[in-house]
Amino acid sequence: MKLIIAIIKDEDNDKVSQALTKEKFRVTFIASTGGFLRSGRSTLLVGVEDDEVEKALDLVRKSCKKPDQEGQKRATIFVLKVDQFTQL
Amino acid sequence: MKLIIAIIKDEDNDKVSQALTKEKFRVTFIASTGGFLRSGRSTLLVGVEDDEVEKALDLVRKSCKKPDQEGQKRATIFVLKVDQFTQL
Amino acid sequence: MKLIIAIIKDEDNDKVSQALTKEKFRVTFIASTGGFLRSGRSTLLVGVEDDEVEKALDLVRKSCKKPDQEGQKRATIFVLKVDQFTQL
Numbered sequence: 001m002k003l004i005i006a007i008i009k010d011e012d013n014d015k016v017s018q019a020l021t022k023e024k025f026r027v028t029f030i031a032s033t034g035g036f037l038r039s040g041r042s043t044l045l046v047g048v049e050d051d052e053v054e055k056a057l058d059l060v061r062k063s064c065k066k067p068d069q070e071g072q073k074r075a076t077i078f079v080l081k082v083d084q085f086t087q088l
Numbered sequence: 089m090k091l092i093i094a095i096i097k098d099e100d101n102d103k104v105s106q107a108l109t110k111e112k113f114r115v116t117f118i119a120s121t122g123g124f125l126r127s128g129r130s131t132l133l134v135g136v137e138d139d140e141v142e143k144a145l146d147l148v149r150k151s152c153k154k155p156d157q158e159g160q161k162r163a164t165i166f167v168l169k170v171d172q173f174t175q176l
Numbered sequence: 177m178k179l180i181i182a183i184i185k186d187e188d189n190d191k192v193s194q195a196l197t198k199e200k201f202r203v204t205f206i207a208s209t210g211g212f213l214r215s216g217r218s219t220l221l222v223g224v225e226d227d228e229v230e231k232a233l234d235l236v237r238k239s240c241k242k243p244d245q246e247g248q249k250r251a252t253i254f255v256l257k258v259d260q261f262t263q264l
Contacts, residue, residue, distance in 0.1 A: 001166075002259065003093070003166050003168065005179070005221070007204050007221070017126075021124065026122070026123075026164070027122065028095050028120050028121070028122040028129055028131060028164075029120060029121045029122065029126065030118055030119075030120045030131060030206055031119070031206075031207070032204050032205060032206045032221075033204070033205045034202070034203065034204040034205065035202075036197065038193075038205065041204055043204060043206060043221070045093070045095070045120075045131070047164065047166060053260070057262060060264075061264055064264055067264075073263045073264065074264045075262075075263070075264040076202070076204075076223065076262075076263050076264075077260075077261070077262040077263070077264070078177075078179050078223060078258050078260075078261060079258065079259045079260035079261070079262075080168055080179065080256055080257070080258060080259055081168070081169070081257070081259050082166050082167065082168060083090065083167045083168055083169050084141070084165075084166075084167035085165070085166055085167070086145060086163075086164075086165040086167075087161045087163070087164050087165070088148075088149055088152055088155075088161065088162045088163040088164075088165070089254075091181070091254050091256065109212065114210070114211075114252070115210065116183050116208050116209070116210040116217055116219060116252075117208060117209045117210065117214065118206055118207075118208045118219060119207070133181070133183070133208075133219070135252065135254060168256055169256070169257070170254050170255065170256060171178065171255045171256055171257050172229070172253075172254075172255035173253070173254055173255070174233060174251075174252075174253040174255075175249045175251070175252050175253070176236075176237055176240055176243075176249065176250045176251040176252075176253070
């Protein structure tokens with residue numbers, strides 16, 4: 001099990017959200033800010049099986065717009081190992 | 089040391105919070121949304137010693153209401169290994 | 177690669193933010209609450225190379241005010257190993 005923490009721009013939120021939930025990934029959204037002007041970000045938490053990480057990352061990749069300028073980043077993604085996972 | 093990331097429903101927030109702080113767990117709350125309708129969730133961060141993980145999870149378990157419908161989930165909990173822990 | 181999750185008091189937010197971004201660390205801020213009165217906290221996410229962890233922690237340390245009372249904590253910091261890191 002892995003936990004994907006994806007930090008994306010607010011304007012990509014709906015598209016990323018739809019792409020992930022359509023494929024049955026369960027996503028938690030956290031309003032955030034970042035960058036020099038502390039502009040709007042969404043931090044997404046997605047728990048995924050090890051063999052689904054690439055599929056989920058691919059959906060995020062395809063759903064984020066391309067950066068406006070070269071060198072800019074559109075999304076930052078951390079994948080963490082989950083020691084224990086429980087659903088109640 | 090472990091970091092528990094628990095995603096619970098807003099309505100379970102007070103009870104989970106009280107149960108954890110009563111037992112001296114320090115909890116950070118983050119307002120979140122999730123599910124198809126992006127309804128209210130709370131994401132809780134709780135740092136715990138390895139041998140206290142089960143105690144903390146049990147408190148969360150007992151403080152969350154049972155799901156209204158079969159198949160529904162009431163809480164999603166990730167336990168992550170902490171590489172380094174500091175308090176200032 | 178490591179993910180630093182730092183929970184600080186709201187009033188330390190600007191100083192910590194400036195110290196980190198000045199040194200080119202990219203920081204994501206999440207509004208949070210914690211403690212008995214659920215007072216304002218900021219949860220910071222900072223992705224750093226392994227050999228930059230101490231530098232980043234040092235900046236946080238130096239930018240947080242000292243606790244008002246003995247025994248109080250000013251900041252809680254978790255460092256997690258990152259299994260996979262992607263920027264789009």
